[in-house]
Amino acid sequence: MRVVLALVIVALLLSTILAVGGGGSRAASSASGQPPEASGAGSLAGLVFGDPEASGSLTQPVVFSTSFRADAPPDRVELLTRVDGTATDEVREALVQPLGDGSWTATVPSIGFTPPNTLQEFRFRAVDGDDVVLGPTEEFRLVDDRFEWRTLSEGPVTLHWYTGTEEFAQRALRVGVDAIDQAAEMLGVTDVRPVDFFVYDTTEALYGAMGPGTRENVGGQANPLIRTMVGVIRPSDVDSDWVDTLVTHELTHMVFADATDNPYHQPPRWLNEGLAVHLSEGYDVGRRAQVADAAAHGQLIPLSGIAGLFPTTYDRFSLAYAESVSAVDHLIETVGRDALVRLITSYRGGVTDDETFLAATGADTQDFDDAWLVAQGVTRPEPYGPRPAPRGPEPSDWQSDPTSSTAVGDSRP
Numbered sequence: 001m002r003v004v005l006a007l008v009i010v011a012l013l014l015s016t017i018l019a020v021g022g023g024g025s026r027a028a029s030s031a032s033g034q035p036p037e038a039s040g041a042g043s044l045a046g047l048v049f050g051d052p053e054a055s056g057s058l059t060q061p062v063v064f065s066t067s068f069r070a071d072a073p074p075d076r077v078e079l080l081t082r083v084d085g086t087a088t089d090e091v092r093e094a095l096v097q098p099l100g101d102g103s104w105t106a107t108v109p110s111i112g113f114t115p116p117n118t119l120q121e122f123r124f125r126a127v128d129g130d131d132v133v134l135g136p137t138e139e140f141r142l143v144d145d146r147f148e149w150r151t152l153s154e155g156p157v158t159l160h161w162y163t164g165t166e167e168f169a170q171r172a173l174r175v176g177v178d179a180i181d182q183a184a185e186m187l188g189v190t191d192v193r194p195v196d197f198f199v200y201d202t203t204e205a206l207y208g209a210m211g212p213g214t215r216e217n218v219g220g221q222a223n224p225l226i227r228t229m230v231g232v233i234r235p236s237d238v239d240s241d242w243v244d245t246l247v248t249h250e251l252t253h254m255v256f257a258d259a260t261d262n263p264y265h266q267p268p269r270w271l272n273e274g275l276a277v278h279l280s281e282g283y284d285v286g287r288r289a290q291v292a293d294a295a296a297h298g299q300l301i302p303l304s305g306i307a308g309l310f311p312t313t314y315d316r317f318s319l320a321y322a323e324s325v326s327a328v329d330h331l332i333e334t335v336g337r338d339a340l341v342r343l344i345t346s347y348r349g350g351v352t353d354d355e356t357f358l359a360a361t362g363a364d365t366q367d368f369d370d371a372w373l374v375a376q377g378v379t380r381p382e383p384y385g386p387r388p389a390p391r392g393p394e395p396s397d398w399q400s401d402p403t404s405s406t407a408v409g410d411s412r413p
């Protein structure tokens, strides 16, 4: 049972979404989100890029390369990569080598972990002072080449699998489509963008696709940035309830991301996870008991403590999910489902947490947090975290009254 529980405890690890790049890379874009315009005058006149290429996979090093002709090598050549659907380029300097006939090659190896199915646009640019020449743009999708994938599609969902029959895949796909439909209907999302859903047959295979830093207990993950969900479903388990739970949970995150997408501010994690648990499992007896037990023992984490990353230890990690769905349940009980939906979707406007909670519930986040704690029969605990240090000793002639001081500076401590 613990194994099954562990499999359905899932984490939305936005912080590990992408580790493309690494040392020496930097994000670069102008206010418009576009790189500097190509001019090609001056010292770069006559420089012409060939088509850029990318090779590699999950198991083979990724290398971006191009060739170009020029009278003299430019000051530097850079690779610009951009995850499809985003507005920011990552820039890395290329290694330039002469071919001896007036042409050069420029290459950049990829550093760090790129999740499979990441689609990137890439191009090279030559830079010499203010002079810039941009090369043509190509796309590269990183493939998990450890398996022979088969695919099935319905609506916005494309299922990729490699073990099991087509019936197995049909069943998993059906769960995925239903999950998307349920969340999209609730949140009023009419344009769910395509989602790729990759089914692995072992935890080891899944972890290979999620890269270093993956937490334990993760049975699946939704990565809205690259519109990709990964999960473990053994063919023998496809009729288990927890498959519905896992898939519904993760794909709810995908629709939540569509419903709240904005460049300024992410909703609190407990709200995202709470909705995913609410729609996949509900606030069940086990989670109610978990919250009640934590409340009785003074162990409840205020919601402000689970607005960001969840705790690492299994018990606290599990409690954070129980509290999340408890808080969503409390929202529905007190202000209703429509207000919850308004609250979630208002994030799309880039509002702050307090603004959206005030508009939807009449209470700011602190008041809502306190009201939820009171509903659990407890009050806000004293924070464990760092406190301001006590004042240290001061020099005996310290001038603490600014009106009596003619010295330079001021007398603030």
Ligand SMILES: [Zn+2]
Binding pocket: 010, 011, 012, 249, 250, 253, 273, 276
């Ligand atoms: Zn989740």
